[in-house]
Amino acid sequence: MSLRQILLVLKREYMTRIRSKAFILATVLIPLGMVVFFGIVIGISLWDSDTEQTIGIADRTEVLYPRLQEIAPDRYKDLSDLAEDSLQSLVQREEIDGFIVLEESHIEGQKNPEFVSSGSGGLKLQNTLRTDLREVIRNERLARANVSEDVQKIYESDISLTTTKLTETGEETEDDTGFLTIVGFIMGAIIFGAISGYGGLITRSVIEEKTNRIIEVIASSVKPIELLFGKLAGIGALALTQMTFWVASLLGLAAAAGPLAGIFLSEQMSNMPETAQAAQGSQGIDPEVFSIPTIDTSLIIYFAIFFILGYLIYASIFAAIGSAVDSEADTQQYMFPVMVPIFVAYIIMFQTMNNPDGTLSVIGSLIPFCTPIVMITRIAITDVPFWQISLSILLMIGTFMGTMWLSAKIYSVGILSYGKSTNWKELMKWVRQG
Amino acid sequence: MAVIEVSNISKSFGDTQAVDNVSFEIPKGRIFGLLGPNGAGKTTAIRIINHILIADSGTVTISGYPVSSKTQSMIGYMPEERGLYKKMKVGEQLIYLAQLKGLSHEEAKTKIRYWLDRFEAADWFDKKVGELSKGMSQKIQFIATIAHNPDIYIFDEPFSGLDPINSEMLKEIVIELRDNGNTILFSTHRMEQVEQMCDDICLFNNGKAVLKGNLREIKQRYGKNTVNIEFEGNDAFLDDLQDVRINNRSANYAEIRVLNGQSMQEILKKAMNHAEIYKFERVEPSLTEIFISTVGEDNINPNELA
Numbered sequence: 001m002s003l004r005q006i007l008l009v010l011k012r013e014y015m016t017r018i019r020s021k022a023f024i025l026a027t028v029l030i031p032l033g034m035v036v037f038f039g040i041v042i043g044i045s046l047w048d049s050d051t052e053q054t055i056g057i058a059d060r061t062e063v064l065y066p067r068l069q070e071i072a073p074d075r076y077k078d079l080s081d082l083a084e085d086s087l088q089s090l091v092q093r094e095e096i097d098g099f100i101v102l103e104e105s106h107i108e109g110q111k112n113p114e115f116v117s118s119g120s121g122g123l124k125l126q127n128t129l130r131t132d133l134r135e136v137i138r139n140e141r142l143a144r145a146n147v148s149e150d151v152q153k154i155y156e157s158d159i160s161l162t163t164t165k166l167t168e169t170g171e172e173t174e175d176d177t178g179f180l181t182i183v184g185f186i187m188g189a190i191i192f193g194a195i196s197g198y199g200g201l202i203t204r205s206v207i208e209e210k211t212n213r214i215i216e217v218i219a220s221s222v223k224p225i226e227l228l229f230g231k232l233a234g235i236g237a238l239a240l241t242q243m244t245f246w247v248a249s250l251l252g253l254a255a256a257a258g259p260l261a262g263i264f265l266s267e268q269m270s271n272m273p274e275t276a277q278a279a280q281g282s283q284g285i286d287p288e289v290f291s292i293p294t295i296d297t298s299l300i301i302y303f304a305i306f307f308i309l310g311y312l313i314y315a316s317i318f319a320a321i322g323s324a325v326d327s328e329a330d331t332q333q334y335m336f337p338v339m340v341p342i343f344v345a346y347i348i349m350f351q352t353m354n355n356p357d358g359t360l361s362v363i364g365s366l367i368p369f370c371t372p373i374v375m376i377t378r379i380a381i382t383d384v385p386f387w388q389i390s391l392s393i394l395l396m397i398g399t400f401m402g403t404m405w406l407s408a409k410i411y412s413v414g415i416l417s418y419g420k421s422t423n424w425k426e427l428m429k430w431v432r433q434g
Numbered sequence: 435m436a437v438i439e440v441s442n443i444s445k446s447f448g449d450t451q452a453v454d455n456v457s458f459e460i461p462k463g464r465i466f467g468l469l470g471p472n473g474a475g476k477t478t479a480i481r482i483i484n485h486i487l488i489a490d491s492g493t494v495t496i497s498g499y500p501v502s503s504k505t506q507s508m509i510g511y512m513p514e515e516r517g518l519y520k521k522m523k524v525g526e527q528l529i530y531l532a533q534l535k536g537l538s539h540e541e542a543k544t545k546i547r548y549w550l551d552r553f554e555a556a557d558w559f560d561k562k563v564g565e566l567s568k569g570m571s572q573k574i575q576f577i578a579t580i581a582h583n584p585d586i587y588i589f590d591e592p593f594s595g596l597d598p599i600n601s602e603m604l605k606e607i608v609i610e611l612r613d614n615g616n617t618i619l620f621s622t623h624r625m626e627q628v629e630q631m632c633d634d635i636c637l638f639n640n641g642k643a644v645l646k647g648n649l650r651e652i653k654q655r656y657g658k659n660t661v662n663i664e665f666e667g668n669d670a671f672l673d674d675l676q677d678v679r680i681n682n683r684s685a686n687y688a689e690i691r692v693l694n695g696q697s698m699q700e701i702l703k704k705a706m707n708h709a710e711i712y713k714f715e716r717v718e719p720s721l722t723e724i725f726i727s728t729v730g731e732d733n734i735n736p737n738e739l740a
Contacts, residue, residue, distance in 0.1 A: 002503060008533050016522060213517030217578065219486045220511040221534035223503060416486065418515055429448065 009230025056099035067136035184380030199318035206322025224412035309396040310372025320407035323414030330421035345370035356382035368399035443492030452478040454641040468621040470638030476621040507536040512579040514591040520564035535582035549577040625721040653718040667709030
């Protein structure tokens with residue numbers, strides 16, 4: 001193998017692409033597109049929470065409704081004068097979204113209130129009603145039990161969790177799980193996107209040389225394996241350039257967006273009634289999360305390692321696919337089985353975000369075809385044992401050598417077979433023949 | 435010493451024996467024609483010589499060196515399936531291809547400037563290949579083949595797809611290269627096209643070399659057993675001739691191979707009775723005829739001998 005030839009191929013692959021308008025546009029537009037996408041998602045969820053339902057309250061106790069009104073004056077409407085059948089007809093005419101009849105037995109006994117609705121509202125409304133009712137009934141019970149003010153205060157106090165992470169050196173650091181989960185997700189998603197995107201680019205690049213019919217001219221100067229290495233390295237270098245640009249922008253954005261989001265969210269919360277804010281607080285969105293946490297250098301290094309290894313494994317396969325077919329339309333039958341593990345890894349990643357040390361996450365992060373996506377998310381969120389990281393890296397290197405060996409055989413035969421797309425059986429023959 | 439020496443090479447793809455124990459040698463400074471119908475194994479043999487494919491058995495040496503990456507840069511190869519990167523500029527692309535053949539960037543640039551000038555294409559240097567016409571990109575393809583100034587040139591089916599102007603130009607280049615002491619290997623299934631150019635030939639059929647040697651000697655060996663006849667009138671008399679094989683027949687022309695020592699005067703008499711004769715000439719057989727009589731009429735698919 002001649003390094004000179006590999007470098008020449010690498011340079012061509014890199015230079016012709018990095019200067020192309022399509023590449024420059026994609027580099028700028030993809031992050032912009034993602035920002036717009038997330039903006040829309042967040043925008044929708046904020047806008048959506050503004051819709052309010054009206055719930056009729058028929059309060060037979062005369063003490064619960066005033067308490068509810070304190071919590072959310074717009075949500076609860078006093079319809080205590082009406083009988084149950086008129087309430088039902090109000091719901092049917094859609095003048096109210098539902099009603100609840102509150103009786104003494106709800107306070108004195110253990111009977112649960114019943115929410116009658118036309119079916120609108122969804123889970124979120126039910127949660128809100130449950131929380132509100134639990135609170136007013138509990139407070140009324142406390143008031144009636146004549147407990148001391150101290151005890152009442154204990155019940156009114158709200159407890160939220162401050163988390164601290166103990167590092168191996170014994171140092172206590174502020175825990176940034178919320179932030180790091182997002183970082184882990186973004187890193188996993190970037191690797192997922194990059195593997196599929198650059199894999200496709202590799203396949204197209206190989207097919208292009210075949211359909212252009214330049215491949216035989218090249219093959220009379222360069223060994224197929226040199227061409228393959230040069231191509232993987234050239235497009236890999238292109239990928240790294242793009243990644244560096246994106247990660248740098250991401251870090252820049254994170255530094256800027258963290259405080260901004262913090263300010264934005266705390267304003268939102270101070271506008272809410274106090275009790276609601278307390279309820280929100282205990283559910284976990286803590287403005288603290290959005291203070292500027294630092295991303296470890298080691299995380300960035302791991303990202304680079306898993307990105308490069310993941311890219312190499314898949315790129316070698318995608319190159320073989322390109323050499324086995326005659327046009328892009330014929331890649332389907334091979335693309336599908338290759339994309340399955342990538343998608344499985346992507347799905348496991350969502351589980352990993354909630355439970356980074358669960359069995360599924362650990363196993364997923366050790367399967368070489370899923371490692372790049374799952375492992376980086378785990379490393380970002382939790383403290384992954386070093387043996388698992390080293391094992392996954394070793395497994396990936398081994399897998400790459402295997403896929404590269406197979407791919408080189410298929411590639412060296414495939415690039416010279418024009419005019420037909422091959423099938424699996426033929427492919428096996430090439431591997432034996434190559 | 436032979437510049438290209440092919441000894442007993444064989445290559446099979448699955449059940450297909452593409453090249454079957456073939457040997458030939460090409461002396462320095464000659465134009466060598468590798469002839470035969472499509473699918474005879476010419477391209478496979480050429481790819482083995484170019485070290486693109488590896489022979490299952492047998493050896494190939496180039497100027498004494500066994501084929502390797504090193505011998506690749508001693509050869510200028512224009513494959514039958516040829517093309518260029520459409521999105522790359524002409525200059526860049528030619529420099530890249532010449533660099534792959536071992537030239538430095540500067541050397542490559544100088545050579546390519548020279549050849550672009552020579553083909554009156556100097557102002558294409560910064561044009562993308564995709565913007566060129568077919569004839570123009572064929573010229574670029576020649577430059578890509580010869581720019582690194584090798585001693586050996588291999589053209590696989592060079593005339594297929596060429597327009598007449600470029601065809602003529604290629605012939606001139608090939609003769610010029612030979613006259614400068616270079617060695618040229620051609621392959622073609624259109625035998626009449628290279629008859630005038632080749633010094634030596636090797637006929638391929640079904641993966642085997644069935645006839646090889648100096649073209650002139652081969653032809654002389656067959657003697658003047660063929661008649662070229664040009665006439666005006668009804669050509670039905672040609673169908674009545676016995677013990678002949680008619681090649682290259684058209685409305686007023688035929689190439690008649692006379693078999694079994696039959697007298698040519700008889701044929702002339704018959705022809706005179708039916709048509710007005712413009713020309714009647716005893717000649718050596720054409721390569722096509724030699725090929726047919728070598729492998730036997732039953733062993734070839736006439737459609738493949740276009």
